[in-house]
Structures are given as structure tokens and as C-alpha cells.
Amino acid sequence: MTTMDVPAQTTSQATDTQRMPVISVRNLVKHFPVRSRGVLRRQVGVVHAVCDISLDLFPNETLGLVGESGCGKTTTGRLMLNLVSATAGEVRYSGKDLTKLGHSQMRPLRRQLQIVFQDPFASLDPRMTVNEIVAEPLRIHGLYGQAREGRNKVRELLRTVGLNPEHGNRYAHEFSGGQRQRIGVARALALRPKVLILDEPVSALDVSIQAGVINLLEELQEELGLSYLFISHDLSVVRHIADRVAVMYLGRIVETAPVEELFLKAAHPYTQALISAIPLPDPRKERTRKRVLLVGDVPSPVNPPSGCRFRTRCPKFANELTEGERRTCVEQIPALIDRGVGHQTACHYAEAVKLI
């Protein structure tokens, strides 16, 4: 199976010079072993969490990574930071392959690659005060300095994310969800990273609070020159914040495009289904829109379908293709290439459709 590198921008956001990605993922694979119950616990199977993913993240851009639960997007984020060891493939950053680095070699790089977690309630140590939580990365890397210096740094970080530094002595559970997420962002920013993986940072928050956090993230990106990998299952949010989007399904990337192009000219049936499910604010448009419905159950990641993994739920496969075409879907894995639509898509019979 071949994948080509995700190319430089093709839309108006492209710059004149060819930009170098700040972090590059090539042919990343992650298999989780499934062990039998009982004493010996032999390995009886494998969960194909991430299968041959390649993507690039460019400086100062937001790459959205979307997909349903269990598609492997969270694992991909973890793999990129070497929090989970990869089964195969490489993650190139700063001239090094992160997957091959040991703990002590990763440590200095961790200053530049950080992550904000999904759950604002579980990602902060309940026994630490906010000051301690935000100070921890500084302490780990010896950046805390003298007491006054360190305290000021922490205060500054809290202010940056819009929190009152006077509240620093409180414990995490005394804050609301949105504030806790801001604390998580402050902690991630403490080391002045270049790349920030945002693992569903607003999924656990009330919709009204989400906006505040998203806006904060956008401002920070502008001010500090960060690159974001924004993992989410919520397409509306991704549409707002991302510059480019990659869509994942069952461990593979099925489509990737600049954001507006993806939403207006989605070519892969899965993307089309996702987009057609986004609620529209205009009730008339909502009622008359075209819906792409998926059939069947999600296949198990332990035993993914051959060829195109989406074929078991693909409406195109079920309704529109001939016998011969179907055989192609069953036998050949579709490569992620540009099939004349203007962006890359992994479907043998890709066809751009305007759904919203």
C-alpha cells in the first residue's frame, strides 16, 4: 500500500515558498495486543488501532483530525508524542525520529511537544493546587528558578489563559470544567512548546463554554506561533478552528483537505456522511438537505475488513456500485491520493458532493 506525502497547501492559504512541516508522521502503525483471560494470557489477537497513517503539521497551522470514537485519532495523538510506543513507522521532529527515542532522549523534546487532554476532571492531579500543577513542567525541566521567579512565571501563565492568579492556591476540583481546561492549557504552555496536540479539548465542556476556550486557543496560536493538532469528533468546531482537516476511519486516513474545501467538496462517502449529519442553523436548509446515511455496524478493529475498510457501511458500495467495482473495493486498499477532486481522498470511486 502506498501513501504519498501530504502536499503543501493548494488553497489560498498556501505561501509562496514551500514550507517545511514542523512535525511529520510517516506510515505510523500501532497494534494493541489482545490477551486471553486466565493465567498465561497468551496473545490471541491484535487491535489495529492505527494503520499506516501519514500526515504533516506545518508551522502556525491547525490540522484537524476528525473521526468517530474508536477510529484511532486519540492514539495517533499519543503516538506523535511518544506516549505510546509505535509498532512501526516514524514520527519526524527536528530531524529525529521520535519513535526510536528512549525516555531520557525524549525529555528535552517534550518541552516543545505538548498535549491538552480531553477530560478536564481527570487530567489534573486532585491533590495539587493549581499553582503546583502549572509549575510542575517548569520544575521537571529545571526552569522554575528562584521562588519569586517561578511564582511569577506561574502567575503569568494563569493570566495568559484568562484565569485570576489569585486563585492559584485553590485545588483543581474547586474550578469549573472550562476553567480546568484553561489550567490544562496553561500547564501545556509552560514550556513554550512549538506543537500542541489538543485531544478533544472542548468535548467535555458545555457548548457555551466551548466558545470561550476555542477563542482562547486561537488567540494563543496567533500570539505564540503554535501549531495545533486538533483532534475532535465535532465537525462544527473543527470547521471553525482548523486550517486543514484529515478524516480518519478505523485507523486509516480517508480524506484530507483544506477546511473549507473539505466541507464544500467532500469526496469520500464517509466524510460526506459526517458532513451531512452536521445540524444546520437554518431550519429550511436543514429540512431540505441531502442526507448520506450509513448502514450496518462498525466493524471490529480486531478484524478490520479487507480492502477498503469503509465498504461494510458505505452507501455507495451498497447502492451504487456494480459487481466489478465492488470487487475492487474488497480487494484493493484505496490509496490516499488526489483523484481529480483537488485534494487527497482514499476511495476508488470518489466523487465530490456539495452537502452544505
Place this chain on the structure above:
Amino acid sequence: MSERTVTPPAPPPRPPGPGQRVEREFTIKERSQARLVVTRFLRHRLAVASLLGLILIALTSFVGIRFAHSYLLTDQPGSIKPRLSNPFGTDDIGRDYFARVLRGAQQSIKVALIVALLATGIGAPYGAISGFLGGRVDAIMMRICDVLLTLPLLVVAGALAGGSRGTILTVALILGLLGWVVNARLVRGVVLSLREQEFIEAARALGGGTLRIVFRHLLPNAAGAIIVQATLDIATAILAEAALSFLGLGVQSPDTSLGLLVNEARPAVETRPWLFYFPGLMIIAIALCVNFVGDGLRDALDPRQTRQRQ
């Protein structure tokens, strides 16, 4: 129909830029966790009473003893029954038994505290590291625990202490160095569930190493279980020391302890029962109070009540 002016809703406040304060969401000021625990503990009357009892015993043994008769001076010839000036009677060579028992209590308490400290100090980090690292390291570390668990603590401790000088410190060291396994097992169990939580992963993402995560994140979050176990260790230690000394394998003269006093009084249990019963009752009193306090602490730190709904 009166005209009603509809006030348009206030425009949403400008989203805060970096450097501006946010006061839109509320912050709950809760009572600190420690205060909640204390409140819950105070609700257990038995536990509170036991705590007071313990304090009383400790005060008497360590401070009040100065006001009793000396436990070394021979006052009377031979042992006599309890009376006003000798509330516990006197022992075989006429020393005031109340003072002797208090002195014994002092020593037994010291042993128990040292044992609990050792057991917790060794067991808790051991269990936390084992549970956190998992895999083969965990398996090996737990095998070592299995080895120690296979042998009855009392017997091994007896075998070792019986060959030693029988001071407070030796007995305490032996008991502590053999008895940490229960603590380790317990903490490992807690850590196994803790380590899946996101804040542990967050610490790793920040670059934290194993030791930092164990000592800064895992152990503090397991503090409840650790404290309860340490308290129960104190009770176990008191009883273990008493048992060892009773067999003649624990503390030996010239040192004293409650168990030793009981052992010395064993042949006289029918003729001079006060020599046997008073130290024994003291052992029971201390162990009982510690057990109740430990139980109260356990309830206070983990308030899940199993209440049968009728």
C-alpha cells in the same frame, strides 16, 4: 393591555484576550478536603473516644510516669495486691507495678510506632513502584512479596529475634523489615487503578520520570489507604510484639515491654493474677483503641457507605 418594554438581553461579554481577567464562570470555594475528612471522622463517636483514650494512655505512659513511683526502686518485699498507693500492686521484688506497666506500655508503643513506620516506609513506595511499572518488574517484585508471605511472620520473626539481643530496636527492626508486604500489596492495588487516570499520563507527557510520578502523584493520592493501613499496622505490631515476648523470643531483660511483663507473670497467673492481667489489659486497651481509630479513619477517608435499603 399594558405596554411592556422588552429589554434586549445584554450583549455577551467580549471574549477575554490573553491578559484579561475572566470572571464569567463561577468558582466554588469548597471546604478543604482535610476539613471534610476531620468532620466525617468526628461523627464516629467510638473512634473519637478511642482517639482520646489513646492520647490518655500515651500521656500517662510517657509523661505521667514521672509522677508515679519509680519502676526500678524496690519498695516492698515481695508482691502485694493492688491498693491505693500501688494501684496495680507490686511485682515479685516489690517494685510498683503501675509504674512497671506504664514503662512497658512506653516500650511497646515505641516498638509499634517504629514497626508501622518501617512497614509503611518500605511497603508503600515498593507497592507503588511495582504497580506503576507493571509488566515483568511488577511480576518479579510481587514474587518477592509472595516469598515473604509464605512464611508465618511470627515464626520467622521469632526465629530471628530469638537469636538476637532482644532490645526494643532489634525486635522493632525485625518485625518491620518482615511485615511490610501487606502495605505493599495494598498500595499496589490502589496504584493499579490510579495509573490509568489522565493526570498520570499528563505527568509523563510533561517529561516526568517514574520516581517523580510515584512520589509526587501516586503516593499522595493513595494517602488515605496508606494512613489507614499504617494505623492498623500499629495494632498488629503491638500484638505481634506481645506474642513474641510471650514466647520468650521478643524483648528480653533488661529491657521491658508489656508482652515481657505478661510472660514473666505467666507462672503466677493463679496466685498473683494482677501481675498477669494488668499488662494484658493494657495491651488490649491500646490495640482496641488503635483498631477503632483505624476503622474510623477508613470510614472518614472513603465515605462510600453500604447501607441496606429496607
Place this chain on the structure above:
Amino acid sequence: MFAYTIRRLLTSIPILAVASFIVFWLVSISADPVQEKYGARNPPVPKAVFDTEYRRLGLKDGFFEQYWNWLKGLVVHGDFGPSINQTTHINAEISGRLGTTLRLIFIAMLVALILAVATGVFSAIRQYSKMDYTLTFVGFLFLSMPTFWIAVLLKDAAVRYNEATGTTTFFTLGEKTPGVELHGWALVTDIAGHMALPTASLALITYAAWSRFQRASMLEVLNSDYIRLARAKGLPWRKVLVKHALRTALIPMVTVSALTIAALIGGAVITETVYQWNGMGKFLINSIVIRDRNAILAWLMLAGFFVVVGNLVADLLYAVLDPRIRYE
């Protein structure tokens, strides 16, 4: 299941081996037994005696050589090695006494189990009642008593009773009446009579710890949804209790009792000492006092063996009782 048992037995062997090594080392460095025996004598014992003793006991060999010899002797010949006392034969001592102690431990365990289950279940059913509080308090009381305390108390009370009534209703010394050769039923009643008090002592101490577990486990089961459903279905309460709740609640008891076998062994030693039985307890204490390393080792190996067997039995019982556990 069979394969699992074999596998468990096999993993237990290295554990026992390592345990034996550790004890061997610790006991060896703790004292020199020949010195203990002959060192302080007056007039002083000639050096020749020391030498013979050292050679007989193999104490002048290298440490690992000593261990290897001992291990070989045990595994190949079933021989625990020479004792400090020239007249004592360790194997004979053990085989003579093992039965006595085992029956004490076994019966005490049974009694403790029954008591613990009964009080635990009762406490759980009538949670927060006066009976519950009383039972819990009594349990705590027994939990806080040193083993010897109850033993001595019972013995003392029995002696006073005997004196007061002028009879020998209670046997307080020894495991059987000395000097008399009894057979058949008379032997059984004699042994049983002598076992009554020691077993009661040991059982009372052990039951306290177990009954708290049983209560907690029973409470958890009684609060579970499937019990509530059974009652809602209209099944008689007693039936629900015995057939459904009890069976589930007993499962953790199995593990707990297996874990406390080691403690029971220690308790048995103390009980035997108080009642002056001629069992394994006396043998152990003596061996410790004279620093008879081989005897101590023999004792500990046996104890360890029984603990391992007990754990294995518990695991198998666990698998039988709980159909959710299935071993491959």
C-alpha cells in the same frame, strides 16, 4: 483446570526454594549454635568436642556448600539434616508432632469459619441493629486481644471451675492424658476433650478478623441489584439469602482464609505453648532457643508448604464457586 493446578504448583516451588534460602541465610548469621551450647560451660569444654560438633553439623563448610547439601538432603532423601541435639532426629520429631498440630489448626479453622460466617451474615442482615453493634464490638475486642490472652483466660477459667466443682470437666494440659494407652472410642473422646479449650482459643481469635470481611462482603451482595430482583420476584427471603446471597458472599471468604493460614500457624504455636501440648509449637520454640538451624528450617519449610497448598486449594475453590472465573 488440571493444567492450571500443575502450573501453580510448579511456580510455588521456586518460591519455596527462595524462601528457604533466605531463611537459611538469616538463621545462619544470627547465631552460632555450637557456641551457644558449649561456649558458656564451666569447666570449659575441650576444643575437640567443638571440632566434632562442627564437623557433624557441617558448619565449617562454605555457606553455599552448606545450603546445597541441605537442599540435596531434603529433596533427594527427604532428610532434614542433623539436629544440634545428638539425640534428636528431626524427621522423627516432626512426624510425631505434625498430626497433633494439624488437627488443632484444621478444626480451629473450621470452627472459626462457621462462627465468622454466622456472625457476619447475621450482622449484615440486621445492619445497625443492637445485635449488629454488639457483634461488631465483640469482634473488635477479639481482634485486639493477643492470642495468648484468650488461651490463658480460658485455661485459667477452666482450672478455677475444675477446682470449684472438684471435677476434671475441662482438660487444660497436654493433648492427651499421659501415661495411659487408650484405643478406639476412648482415645477419640480423650483427644477431643483435650482439644476443646485450645481449639476454642484459636478459633475465637481467628473468627474476629474473618467476620468483619464476611459482614462487608454480605452487605455488598445484599445491596446488589440481582438480590433486589430476587426479592421483587417474590422469592421467600430465607431462600434468597441462602441460595443466592450467601454463595456469592462466601467467595471472598475463601481468599481471606487462605491468606491467614500463615497467621493461624503462628497462633497455633502460641496456643500449644499455653496448653503445654507436645506438638510442633514446642518443637519450634526449643529449636529456636538452642539455635538448631536445621530444625528451624524444617519447621519453616513445612509451614511454607502448607501455606502454598492452602492458597492453591483456595484458588481452586474460588474457581469452583465463582463461575466467572475460568482458567485455561
